Amino acid sequence: MPSTAQPVASERVALVTGAAQGIGEATARRLAQDGTRLVLTDLTEDVVSAAARIAQDFPASRAIGLRADVTDPAATDHLVATAVGTFGRLDTVIVSGAVLQKRGPLAELDPAEWDRVMANNARAPFLLCRSAVPVLPRPGGSIVLLASFAGQRGINGYSAYCSSKAAVLLLTQSLALELAEEGIRVNAIAPAHVESAMGREDLERTAKSRGITEEEARRERDSFIPMRRQATAAEVAECMAFLCSPSSSYMTGACLDVNGGVILR
Template sequence: MTNAAPSVLVTGATGGIGRETAQRFVREGHRVAIADIRQDAVDALAEELRTEFPGADVLPLELDQSSVPSVEAAAEAVRGWSGQLTTLAVVAGVLQSEGVPVTRLPVEEFQRVHAVNLTGPFILAKHFIPLIPTDGTGSIVMVASYWGREAHPLYAAYCTSKAGVISLVQVLAGELAEDGIRVNSVAPGNTNTQMHQKHLRDEAAELGITFEEMRDKHWSTIPMRYAGEPHVISDAIFFLASDQASYITGATLDVNGGVVMS
């Protein structure tokens, strides 16, 4: 791989969707900066990628996207590594710790979720947009959620944070269109990641039922009757960043088995 190859930053790179996204961009010949909250985890992923794809140009970064100093440091590292950033893929996110009414939802929990899911994408955009080329090749792709399209009782922090991502994408798309930078998002539903499986196990334990019963209860609400594997989300992210989506901006692509129709 040469320095002429497109460069990509993937946040949340050690999670299920982030890992698949990083692998996809590396496989397609991109230089990829992989960022997540723990340096040891991104270092390990970098080694995996270099082993699987000999010659891969991978930059592991410790990054807390809710922290301005952390994002500033990452932007400087990327500037020194590649000079520019073709694609910013904002995958990192957190779930709300439990479903409770607003009257019982701690302010600190609301702020924690928003710090990562909404303030984080804003900070990333603010500091990385200056590195994105304005020749029509640059793009930003964020991971939202179908719960950002519709409100779900007991999950005020999560729903509003992801609704904010969808709105932020539209704001950025309008601001950056004349610069040739496209901005879009993907709205997953239940995706079969470790985070999703942990949520199912925790909820099953609370209700005193088996993991399989809880899984079937959740997945029965999906028209396609199963949770998509992480690669279906990374496929959508890659598509939105590619030339095949050259006339798409400000969009949120539903990749959720049809749950928005339910």
């Protein structure tokens, strides 16, 4: 019978993408509280300073930040190699980076915009998993991908974004089945509205397109959420941390809905 033992948090190493801000940074901070050692990446240099702050606040994390374009297979290979070269192992990959599309009808959607959204939201998770799977421990490795409630239903004007997040959900399920016997777990988080740069961008666009104030747009948005508020990045990070911890050792192919009741399944 295969062992289900996993290293304690202080021995684990995690690679977190989209870590310069929002859900990614909050997740990195949550893992750092347990002493998980961290390799953080984002498309901007801000990730370097974010990692430095985390390393200062949680020295055991030894967090390092690397600017990288995770739509490039050479970059994802380099990130994984850096984690293994620096810390001797890689236990967890958390893909929390994503981009929002420019809202509009499909007939007016520039193919370049479709490609940009798909590259960042669907190609990047594929490449990161492809680079990391060969080095993840068997058993004990884990992958957590960032999906969205938008991948569970269509949203008017967001065909590219919804399609990209639906791809993440099925990548999660397919890879979970592929790796189950090897003891590597693959799960996803599906948030709805989150206090983040992307959330603020969406609110600004909505307000501008409808000719209302951002506060009016916020109140209207929250009225459709059963809990009447958006999530904090820290609330999503708690779920991320759970899915890559031994506490979820019998979960794979799952998607946690962190949406305040927007979608009930």
